[in-house]
Amino acid sequence: MRRSVLVATLLASTALTPTRSDAGPVVAWVAGATGVSAASGIATGAFATAFQAGLSFATGSVLGGFAVRAVLSLGLSAIAAKLAPKPPIPTPAAQMVNYAQTISFAERVYGRTRKGGPLAYTAFGNNRRYYVPILAAHPIQGIVEHFLDERSATLTAEADPNLSNIATAPMAGYGRIDVMTGAEGQVANAGLVAAFEEVTEEFDFAGLAVAVLWAKRPPQDKITEIYPESRQWAYTPVLDGKNDIYDPRDGSSGWTNNAALVIADWIVTSLGEEVDWDEVADEADVCDEIVINAEGDPQPRWTINGTLSDATDYEDQRAQLAAAADVYFYERTDGKVGFIVGRWMEPEIILDLEQDFFSVEDVEGQWGEDAPDEVAIVYTEPDNAWRETPSGSWIEEEVPRPLRDTPQVFLVTNHNQASRINKRLARTKRAQFQLSGTIDAIGFEMLGGREGPRGGGRGHRFFGVRDPLTGAVQAYEVGNLTFETFTVFSLTANSVNQEDFAFDAATEEPERPSYGVTVVSDGSVPVPASLTGTALPQGTIQYAWPAQDAAFTQEVRYRIVGDTHWLTARTSESAEVLQVTGLADGATVEAQVRNRTAGAGASPWGPETAIQTVVVVNPTPPGALSDFAVAPAGDGQALVSFTAPNDGQYFGTRIWRGTTSTFGSAALVHTEYGIPSAGDSYTDAAGYGTFYYWAAPINSSGIAAPLTGPESVTLSPPGP
Template identity: 30%
Template sequence: MPQAIAGLLLPLITSSPIYFLGPAAVSAVSLGLGYAATAAALYGIQAAFKPQVDTPKPEDGKFNLRQPVPYLPFVLGRVKKGGDYVFLEERDGTAYHIIVSAGHHIKGYVEHWLHDEKLTLTANGYVDKPDHFKGDGTPLPGNTDYHVRILTRIGNDAEIPYAEVVSKFPEIWTGNHRGDGLASVLMMPDTVAQEDYLAVYPNQEPVHTAVIDGHDRIFDPRTGNLGYTTNLALFRLWHLTHPVGGKLSLSDIYLPEWIEAANVCDEIVINRSGAQERRYHGGFWFRANNDPVDVGRLMDQAAELVVYERPDGKVGVHPGKFVAPDVRLDARDIVALSFDANRRRGSNVLAVRGRYTSPENGYVTTDAAPYGDPYADDSERTRTLENQAVQSHNHMARLEKITFIRANAPRVTVVAHYHAAKNVRFRRFVRVHYPPRLEEAIVELTGRPKLSLRNLTVQFEGIVVPPTLYDFNAAVDEGEPGSTVVPLPPSGVPVPQNFDVVIQNEVVAGGATAAFARASWDFVSAALTYEFEWEPTTGGTKQAAMSKAGDSTVRSSYLADGSQYRFRLRAWSGGKASEWTEYLIRTATADPVAPAPVTGQTATGGAGQIVFSWIAPNSANYFASRIYLNIANDFATATLMATEYGAPNSPDGHTLTGVAAGAYFGWVQAINASGVPAAAAATGSITVT
C-alpha cells in the first residue's frame, strides 16, 4: 500500500503541471503532501530491509547451481552461462544431469563447453572433441566410442521430455516431466575405469556451460514481430512490459520514441580495427529475484537511455544520442543559477577504466583500454565503469569517453520561471544562455526537476556538455584492447622418452639364477612416477610395477627363463597417465653364459633317416643340444629339427626319421637352461637315400 500511495501521489506533486491553485486545491495538495511523505518514508523503510540481489556477472554463470528452488534465469542476447539443476541421478554406470539454462524459450544453443574446453558434438549429441572424451571405458548405452552425450531443449510451450531419463527412471521421472517453457540440457557422462578417470575427465566431474542465443520472443515495435535480438533498447522495452520488470502494458508505452531508440542502437559505427558494428548492442542474463531497478539501470547505462514519464502519462525514452534542445532559458527566465567549474581533485578524474564482457575471451569480464591519462599527475584519479551487458571493446570505449566528459563537466543548478521551464522535465538537454558563465551552453539534466508550488518555479540540476558529446573517432579515441587469451590445449602427462629394457639376472635361494627386466628412461620431473608393464608374447597375464617418484629406472618381478616378453612404459602425475610407449621385445635369460661346444659330432645318412651322435661338453650349465639341418652349407639359414636333453660330459645322440632323399649339411649346438647357445658344431655333408 505505501508503494501504491507513493506511486500515485509523488508524480502528481513533482511532475504534473499546475495551472491554478484555489484554496481547496491547496488544501488537497497539502494533504497529499502529507500522505506522500508518509508513503515515501514507509516505502524507503521497506526497500532498506528488502534483501537485494546483484545482477549476475559473467563469472557467475561458470558453474551450475544446485539448490531446491532457484529463481528463474532470463537470457537476453548471446551469453555464456551454466544453469540450474533439476535432476541428477546415476544408473548403470551413467549419470544423468538435467540443467535448466533459461526460464523461457530461446533461439538456441551455439556452443557447448565442459569446464574450459569447447566441444564438438556428433549429430546425435555425442562429444567427439576433445579426443580424451572418447576411448576405453564403460560406453554410453547403445554406443561404444563416446563417454559423454549432450541433448538440449529450447523451451517450447509444450516441450518433449527426455526419453533417455524417462526410460531409466520411470519411478521418479515420467512423460509428464516435459519442462514446458524451460530451455535445458541433458548431459550424460559415463563411468570409466579408475586408472582412466583423469585421462577421460581431467577436471574430474564435468561442469557444463553453453553459449546461448537467448530470448527469441522480444517485441520489436518497428515490425510488430517477436524475435531474437541483441538491441539494448528492445531489451529495455521488453523488461518494462514483463512481470520481472516494470509490469507495464504496451498501451502504457509511447512507442514512437522507443522505435527511435531502437534505430539509434542499430546505427553502424566503425571500431578501431576498421570493422563495422552496431552502436548499442549487447547481451546479459539475470534472475527473477534481481532488483528490476538495477537490471533496468544496467541496460540504460549500456545504451545511454533515459526512461521518463511523458505529459500524457506514457513511458517514453531519450535515445543514446545528442538531440538539439528545443527549450532555451536566458536571464529573463532564470530566477537563480549556481555554477561549479568542477576543478577540484576530489570530484573530477584523469581517466576512466572500463570493464565489459568479452566474447573473444570466453565471455568473461575484461578490462578495456582506459580513456584519458591516469598518470597525468601523482593522484592517479580514475573512475571505473563496469557493465556486463556491454560485449564490445569499442562500445565500452565510447561509454568511457562519455563518462570522462561528464565526470569533468561543470555543474549547474538552475531555478527558472515555470512557464519558461515547464517542459524541462520532459527533455534530456536544454540550452541555457546566462553570460558570462554560460553562453548558449548545452545542459544535460542529471536528476528529476522539482516544481515549487509556492513560487511557481522549476529547479533542475545538470552538467554542461558539448554538442559533440557522442562524437567518437575510434582511430584516436579507442585505445588498443588487450590481447585475446587463447587457452592452450592440455598437453597431458609427457610420454617417457628413450625407453629401454635390459634383461638382468641375480642369484636366488639355492644358488640358482633368475632373470628380471630393468626399464630405464630420461628423467623429466620428480613429480612423475612410471608404470612398467610386461606380458609374454604368446599371451598370458599382464603384470606391472611402479617406480618411485624421481626415479628413472624400475625392475620387473622374476621372469620365466627362456620366455619372450613384450614391455611398455607410461608416466603418471596427479592421478593422470600418459600414453603408453611402443612395445619392446626381450627374451628372459637367467644364465647368460653359453656352455662349451659339443665335440665328436657325426651324422650318418641312411634310408630316410640321419643318425646324429656327439659328446656333451663338460660344462656345469649344459642343458641340451639342438640339431639343425640345411640343404646348403649355411648355418644361418638352417632349420631346427630337434632338441636332445642330456647330462654334461657324456655321449649323446638323436635319429631324425622321415628325411627325404638328398644331400644335407648338419649341425649340433649346445645350449644352457636359458637357451643361450654355444658355437654350432658342423657334422659335414650327409647323404640320405
C-alpha cells in the first residue's frame, strides 16, 4: 500500500535534512505526530516548533482552538447539524433590547447589523432616565441608523449634553443619544458625569462601543405616543462593527464585511490561533468577486454581517461563519488554521480504492430521513427591520408533501447569498454518493499539499476517487477528516460536481418573501419636485425638499456611491428636512426622496438621477497662512515657504502652480501636512520660466481657508 511508501519517504534521513524551507515544518510535524524520537534531531533548530506541535497533536492536545478528538477538517455537510431551527445562539429579534444583568458576555460585531446590548449603567436623575447600552466589546466604525424602539430617528448637531438632539417627531425634545465608538482616547460623557456624583472621569468605557442616552418624562397624555412601551426607548441602532480587521492584501486595518477577512480576524482574536495571511489574501479576493443578484444588481460573492457572543461556544460560532460563506475549515500541518470559502475547485488529489483506503463504504442514493426536498434558510433581512426572515425556497425535488429544511444562518444579510447557501445545503444533503472510510498517510497530504498562487501548505477541499474497474473519477467534498492513530485517518465525504457551486440568479434565485405591508408606487402621489443635501458637522447630511401636502410623510433613501443596498430614513409627519448621521468623512452619498401615504401608497423616487453629497465631519476651516513666499532654489526648482496659522483646525496646506496670474488655470501640485504655527516649505520641480503660486490651509476634512497668493518666481537656466 502507498502508506508504507509515504511514511518511508517522510521519515528517511534525507527527507528530514533541513534543505527545503517549505518542506521542513511539514516533515517535522508529521514526525512528531507519528511518534518519531526527538533523538533523531528533528526536535531541534528550525524543526522544534513544528515537531512539538505534531507531538502535542498526537497526544491529544486541541489544535486550532476547535479540533474535537483530532478532527482536522470540516466541510458544509459536517456542520449542517449545527444549523438546526433552534440553535443556542440568539435570534436578531432577541438582540433588539437593552437589558440589565449581573454578568454580560462580550459581543463582537462584524460587518453591518442592527442590535441593542446590555446596560453598563442606568440611573434616574434630573427628571430623566439615563442608560448606557454596550453595543460591542471593541471599537466600531460608527452608527448607520438610529432606532428608538422600532422608530428610525435622526439627530441634530446639538452639542449641549443637557439638551435633546433627537430631531424625529414625536420623540424630538424628549431625549438624547451620544455614541462613543470606543476609539483610542475616549473620554467620559460630560452629561453623565455632571448628572451623578458617583460617575467620574474614569467612566470612559475605554475600548467599548457604547451609547449614552437619556429620556425625560413627557406630559401624561403623551406617554404612550412618545414611549410606546411606557418606559424608556430600547436603543437598537444599525451599526458598522469591528474596525480593526487586518487586510493582508494592502497591509491596512479597518472596517470590512469581507467574509474571509472576518473569519481570519475571528480565528486570530477569538481563538488565539494563527492563519497563513497569504492564504487569507487569496480567499479575500474570492469573496470580493462580483455576482449578480435577481434584481440585476452587483454584489460581493461572500460577506459576513452580524454578532458573535461569548455566550455561544466556539463550535456554534464556527458553524455560523462556515454556513454564511460555505467555508471549509482545516488544520494545516504547520499548526495554523486554514479555510477555503465556497467555490468549485478541480480535485488535485485522486485516491485509489485499493491503495489508499484501509476500509471504505460508498453508498449511492440513500439519503436518509433528514434529506430535504427543499431548503429555505432563515437569515437576517435589512428590509425586514434587520430581523430573522425565511428566504425563498430552493426546491431540489418537487413532491406532494415536501420535507422542508429551515436552517438558521444569521450572519447572512442578503437574499442572493442565502439562496446560494440553500442550493449548497440541499445538494450536500442529497448527494448522489456518500463515502466514509479510513485512509492512510495521504491524509497528511490532504491537509497541506496544495500549492496556491501565493505559496504552499494549503489543504484540499475536494478530492477524486478512481473506480478500479472503469477508471472513472468521481469528485468528492470532504465532510470531515479525523486523525485516529499513527497514520490512520477517518474520512467522510459527499459527491459533488461543478454545477453544485454554479448559480444563475436570474433563473435560480427564488422570489423573496414579502415583509409585512408592501409599499406600492401610486401614480396619484406626487414626487417632491427637488431634493438638496447639505453636509453638516460630525458626518451628518441634512436633506431638504419643498413643502408637501400634510397628508404625506416623506422617505429618503441613501447609500455610499458604489454600495448596492439602500438605507432609508422616514419622517413621522409631513416635513421639509431630514438629517442622516453617522456617515464617514469624505464619503460621497447619493440619495432620493419620495412621498408616502398613511396606507401603502408612495410616489416614485426622485429625482430620477440621485443627488450626491460629500460628507464633511469638520466644516470649520483653519485661518489663513502668513509669511507666504516663493524663491528660486536652483536647477528649475522653486522653494515655496510659509508659516502655518496658529489654529487648532490646521491639518495641512495645498499648493497650486500656474503659468499666468489667473488662479483658474493653476494646478494643484502638492499638499504639505504639518502642525499649527510651524514654519514649513516645499521644493517644487517646476522647470524654467515664470510661475505663479497660491496656497490654502485645510482642516482634517479638507475644508480650505481663503487662498493666499499669487506669488511669482522666474526660474532661469544656468548660464554658459
